[in-house]
Amino acid sequence: MWSFPVPLRSSGRWKLLVPEFLHLSCGNLNVIMDGMPFGCWRYLNVPSLVTEMTKMRFELLGTSMIPQHSDARVLDQFIYKWSHFKEIIASVLVEKYTDIAKAGWNVTEEEIKRDVTDLFSRNFERFIN
Numbered sequence: 001m002w003s004f005p006v007p008l009r010s011s012g013r014w015k016l017l018v019p020e021f022l023h024l025s026c027g028n029l030n031v032i033m034d035g036m037p038f039g040c041w042r043y044l045n046v047p048s049l050v051t052e053m054t055k056m057r058f059e060l061l062g063t064s065m066i067p068q069h070s071d072a073r074v075l076d077q078f079i080y081k082w083s084h085f086k087e088i089i090a091s092v093l094v095e096k097y098t099d100i101a102k103a104g105w106n107v108t109e110e111e112i113k114r115d116v117t118d119l120f121s122r123n124f125e126r127f128i129n
Contacts, residue, residue, distance in 0.1 A: 036127045038066035047084055054092045063115045066124050089119075 037057060040050050057065045068085045093116075097107050 036066060039068050045081065047088060050085065051088050051092065054088060058092065058096050063118050067119050
């Protein structure tokens with residue numbers, strides 16, 4: 001899709017959608033109030049890199065991100081990229097919630113549902129409003 005941050009004007013303010021090919025952007029987005037990491041740049045959209053970037057985002061940003069977008073040019077590409085990503089995000093979420101539980105937090109089903117809803121819909125809605 002894009003290989004650079006994409007400026008958007010929303011609610012009278014400028015905001016940045018940042019494709020996650022820039023590893024430093026995760027750290028910088030903690031400082032920039034109107035930045036949101038999303039998806040993966042098409043040349044990095046391979047399972048091993050998507051897994052690593054998704055883990056990094058959770059570690060640095062928690063659930064304050066948009067984990068996936070599709071740069072698919074045809075429906076067939078969208079279907080296989082989405083099926084790959086569902087496996088990756090499930091694996092990463094299990095790993096991160098296990099880490100949280102080991103640290104002593106009792107993770108509830110309601111918290112997990114809230115986080116998944118944030119990741120796949122509410123984060124984008126809040127970002128553009």
